[in-house]
Amino acid sequence: MVKEKLIKKQPFKGKIAIICGGSKGMGKETARLFVKLGGSVCIVARGLETLKEAAKEIESVKVEDSQFVEIISHDTTEMDKLEPLFKAFIDNHGTPDYLINVVGYAYPQYIEKLTLEDFKKNMDINYYGQLVPILIVLPYFMEAKKGYIVNFSSMMGYFGIMGYATYAPTKHAIVGLTETLRHELKPYNINFSIVYPPDVDTPGFEEENKIKPKECAMLSEGAKLMQPEDVADVLIECILKKKYNILPGEAKFVWRMFRHFPKLVRNIVDKDYKKARKKLSKN
Numbered sequence: 001m002v003k004e005k006l007i008k009k010q011p012f013k014g015k016i017a018i019i020c021g022g023s024k025g026m027g028k029e030t031a032r033l034f035v036k037l038g039g040s041v042c043i044v045a046r047g048l049e050t051l052k053e054a055a056k057e058i059e060s061v062k063v064e065d066s067q068f069v070e071i072i073s074h075d076t077t078e079m080d081k082l083e084p085l086f087k088a089f090i091d092n093h094g095t096p097d098y099l100i101n102v103v104g105y106a107y108p109q110y111i112e113k114l115t116l117e118d119f120k121k122n123m124d125i126n127y128y129g130q131l132v133p134i135l136i137v138l139p140y141f142m143e144a145k146k147g148y149i150v151n152f153s154s155m156m157g158y159f160g161i162m163g164y165a166t167y168a169p170t171k172h173a174i175v176g177l178t179e180t181l182r183h184e185l186k187p188y189n190i191n192f193s194i195v196y197p198p199d200v201d202t203p204g205f206e207e208e209n210k211i212k213p214k215e216c217a218m219l220s221e222g223a224k225l226m227q228p229e230d231v232a233d234v235l236i237e238c239i240l241k242k243k244y245n246i247l248p249g250e251a252k253f254v255w256r257m258f259r260h261f262p263k264l265v266r267n268i269v270d271k272d273y274k275k276a277r278k279k280l281s282k283n
C-alpha cells in the first residue's frame with residue numbers, strides 16, 4: 001500500500017495519463033492508483049466490456065469531481081486507426097503528462113513448437129503495441145517540451161530462460177527503444193522509465209500458465225508471485241522519483257546478480273533446468 005502521506009499529498013492532481021493496457025492486471029492497478037492520487041486517466045485496450053468495467057472500478061476511487069476516467073477501445077498496434085482516437089482525446093483534454101505502455105503478453109512454448117507467425121505476433125503486440133502510442137504522443141510531448149513515457153519490459157528483457165524464445169526478444173527490444181529515446185529526447189525534457197516486473201498474478205499470467213512448458217513452470221516455482229497492486233505501488237513511487245529502471249520485488253535482486261555475476265546466474269538456471277528435466281523424465 002502506498003503511504004498515507006502520498007495519498008494526502010495528491011501528487012497527480014491535475015495530471016493526465018494515457019495507460020495502454022489499462023483494463024486488466026498491472027495496467028488497471030496503475031490507473032487505479034494514479035486516480036487515487038489525484039490524476040485523470042484514459043485507459044486503452046481492445047476489449048470494450050472489460051474496459052467499461054475497469055473504468056467503473058477506477059472511477060470509484062476518484063477524489064474530486066473534476067477527475068475523469070476515459071476509455072479508448074482499440075488495438076494499439078494499428079497506428080492509422082489509433083491516431084485519430086488519441087488526437088480526439090488530446091484535442092479535448094490537452095497534452096497528457098504521462099504515457100504508460102503496459103500492453104504485452106507471453107507465449108511460453110518449446111522452440112520446436114513455435115512458428116515464425118508466433119514470433120511475429122509476439123513482436124507485433126509487445127513491441128509495436130508500445131511503439132505506436134509513443135509515435136502518436138511524442139510530437140505533442142516534443143512540442144510541449146515535457147512528458148513522461150513508461151514502457152513495460154520484463155525480467156526477460158535483461159536475460160532469458162527456456163520457453164521464452166518469442167517473448168524475451170520483444171522485451172529486449174523495448175529496452176533498446178527506451179534507451180535510445182531516453183538519450184535522443186534529452187533536449188525535449190522528456191522522461192523515461194522501464195518496468196521489469198517479476199511473475200505477477202494477473203489475467204495475462206494466468207493465460208501464460210495454461211500453456212507453459214513444464215520445465216519453464218518448474219524454473220519459476222521458487223519465485224514469489226507479486227500482486228499487481230504491489231507492482232503499481234512500486235511503479236508510482238518510482239515515477240514520482242523519476243527512476244529510470246523500475247525493478248519490483250525479486251526483479252531487483254536478479255538484475256543485480258545478473259549484472260555483476262552473469263556466469264553464476266546462468267549456472268544456477270542451467271542446473272535448475274537440468275533438475276527439472278531429470279524430475280520430469282522420472283514421471
Ligand SMILES: NC(=O)c1ccc[n+]([C@@H]2O[C@H](COP(=O)([O-])OP(=O)(O)OC[C@H]3O[C@@H](n4cnc5c(N)ncnc54)[C@H](OP(=O)(O)O)[C@@H]3O)[C@@H](O)[C@H]2O)c1
Nearest residue numbers: 021023024025026045046047075076104154199200202204
Ligand atoms: N504478469 C506477469 O507475470 C508479467 C511479468 C513480466 C512482465 N509482464 C509484462 O507486463 C505487462 C502487463 O502484464 P499483465 O500480466 O498485467 O497483462 P494482462 O493482465 O494480460 O493485461 C494486458 C492489458 O493489455 C491489453 N492489451 C493486450 N494486447 C493489446 C493490444 N494489442 N492493444 C491494446 N490493448 C492490449 C489487455 O486488454 P485487451 O486484451 O482487452 O486488449 C489488458 O488491458 C505486459 O507487457 C507483460 O508482458 C508481465
